[in-house]
Amino acid sequence: MKHSIPAPFFASKTYCVSLLAGLALLLLIPGLLLAAPFGTDGPVHIRWQIAFAHEIMDGHLFPRWLPGMNDGFGSPAFFFYPPLLQWVGALFTPLLPRDDQAIRRLALALWLLSWMGALGCQAWLRILGATPRAALLGAMLWLAAPYRAFVDTYQRSALAECASLCLLPWLGYCAVRVSRRVPGSWALHGLSIGALAYAHMPGMVIGYLFVTGHALALIMAENGLRARFEVAAALSSSALLGLALAAPMLLPALGLLDHIVDATAISGERNQPHNWLLFSSIPWIDHVAWIMTLGLVVVTVLIAVLMAPAAVLVHSARSRAVAWAMLATVGVVAVLNTSISMPFWELQTPVSRIQFPFRLLGASSLAVSILAALAYDHFRAAGETRRASLLCWLLAAMILGDLTAFAYQRLRPRVIFPLTIHQVMASNHDTSEYILGDLNEVVQRFSTQRALVVDGGGIAGITLGRMEGAGRRLSVSYHASRGAALALRQFGFTGWQCRIDRGEWTDARLYRFGSSPRSGTVPVCAIPGGTHRLEARLTMTMPERLGLWLGFASSVVLFIMLCQNIILHIMRHRQESEGGII
Template structure:
């Protein structure tokens, strides 16, 4: 494909993305499920990035100034993008819209790249992928900016696996899977089981040499993301993480056989069924992946969502993003059967109609941005451990923080007499209270301690988990460089490393 043709296709996809997001450009982000978090996180990312803090794990303004460790646990890529636009001078709402535009465009480009390699209607497939019902619903109704961004990575992961055992496939798989982990952790886990495993097995059956490259690619991908993963997975005890696992957030509650709420959101199971019918038109690995993922998303695989790590997925219908990707790939790989095509499109059309009406309602509802900007409410699961959950409203999930509103925000305090001192900072182990050179123990959920007369200050410390994660990521980057230097025609990583070490030892100067 010529450069001119490529640029023309990118320009066309940019026009499609602008058209699909025209309502949010005209009216601003609607009152979606996560509109508050998108605003709170984007605005603070932008502020911190403008100060030179390029990875703001701690958000100082959240929870009315108590602060939040949200990005010790939440992947950063979507808010790196939105925060960069905010730091660059756009308003927070414009930054959210531009992040959505860029990620939607990139997902279309990724799908075009994937289908071009297959020779199956790349432009049409890219447009279908961008305009797929759940893809748009994820932004307009759920406001799930990170999951919306995750759509970028599925085509790259699939393309990487089909290129194995070539080293380019290993490198692409490592980078794409690391990107997905750093974008949306539940989707990274689900993608591992429902895309990488079946497609990887299919590739290994075709070429047994693909086993080690597949394994190494995934391992390096996880390792590259370790600077985020290690703190996220080892510090859950310092926050109110139990709030993530109530009945509403248990994936087993959403199955068709569980008498759960899935049928209350009828477009979801109907869309899943419609996409499965479309995939049935083809007889390929993509049909298998579509049907397997469909059964899982509908809760029709017994006990699946009660088994770790699936129990941490929260909502099984997150798989809709993968189902849309697999179904579009499948249907463009063959001449679809008219009956299956008609039924599938009819069910998908029902989802469009329902979600378009719902999105229009959200777009026209006023959003209390003045209150959001004043209080910067954050997700309650990031409240410090020990916070009284009775202080949290059931519906809005908003905590009562009135007890600490009258405390002056400061990193320092002077105690005139002995007694308890409370500082306006949520307790988290990155904070250390000092009196001179003495470390003062404190309790939570908001930092308080028994003080003697004197001057006290809060210092920021780096956790061992941050250093370990960073070292693992650097080691993985080094291993990726080794793969890059390896022979792409024969893939035997252990032999390759052994030969390089032997060659180095032979050429190293001898000690006297």
């Protein structure tokens, strides 16, 4: 006798939501229970979370400058790096307040984002016409996809990229709603693009290209040239809205790059896409990444080929268009990861900003999950239950593979996990691009002091109180026998201002200890003799101001659009109710 779960059980929203939450939690249990630094980039994400959460708790909602990092000289990390993951992680600070719990805060943030992403994948499949069973299966396959669940999380620890992958299904869902002219979808599509930018800029580029290809397939399925034009215009204009919403992050990131002392980590030769192509004569810097890319490209293409015959035979014309778009995505991603695509990457188009072609595997993983869901529905409709069951076994194999890969990585000699959480916390150094000078030199000059007299009465002629402040402002009380120039223990970056006893702000002089531009600068404030209070602040830059104004204006537009659609929905519902009574 065969036992099966009845279809209404799969249609239960509570069941689906709980199952997806449980699977997302299962895949992140290693990070929650072991509290071990994830993979390659894990330590820096932990240090960011420690500093970021402190700033959030001090009332700084967008802490671009992290003053305590880099031996107390500060880090400009979030002038350039998207903050979404750290924001979500900081939400768990009241629950996990200690610094050594930062890794668990990040794991919970990834769990929450993964859960939301799985719900988005399910919603996307449902709006495409998939049955509840198929939509749930597709969402679970996406959750367990090795690139997202293991590579991005535990091997590379590209946690911000992983966060962006969790937003990608919602972007696709909103694109479908825009193509169907659902009220409010234009604003939501723009909001999803803006959220992607706050998560990961390469992820935003990949997501926009992926969904644009999907949208083109939907447009071609439309009847009439005018309808196609309207959909294309709506998708393009909402994308501009999303970029405007992200302007507070995008404009400083693009406009302040000249203040980075060592830009090789951002745009250096190591991060050029042509160095990361399969079957290329250029040797890979990371052999493990080569194995990972080769394996995932082969497996992804194989699964897509096996699913293709069933996926493209679905009854709905829209679903067939989506299936072909997903097959094209898998094929294009595979080609772009091989040396065949070398001429394309050497063009240095905006797509080259993604740095590593294997990042495209996040999009192809989602495409394969959608193909599998469409194929599942075809198998069920054709009565081929055995083939449909094989997709469930594929899900089980993925989950087992993810956990096995983590166990192997965890138990092998400490190559991937060289540090414990306390060893990570022992240093607060940022990545090289966010260290704005020669740390060894400036630390040697300052030693343990928070401020240093560079000329005037000398250190014996001045008494400093306790340095206070957070974020971009510092203050200290002092007594000096005569006037002096006081260097503060912060990198100069874009420039500081000083004032004495709440007087007028004046620009600080930027002082360089060494002769090399890589030595970095520190702000120097001129102080009068006597007992006074010195305040200093890192000034707001023009890109920040422009970004904030543009972000505010676009937020107002978004708010008005959403309110308008809510009012129209209420009025329409009221009219329908009155019509029903009559």
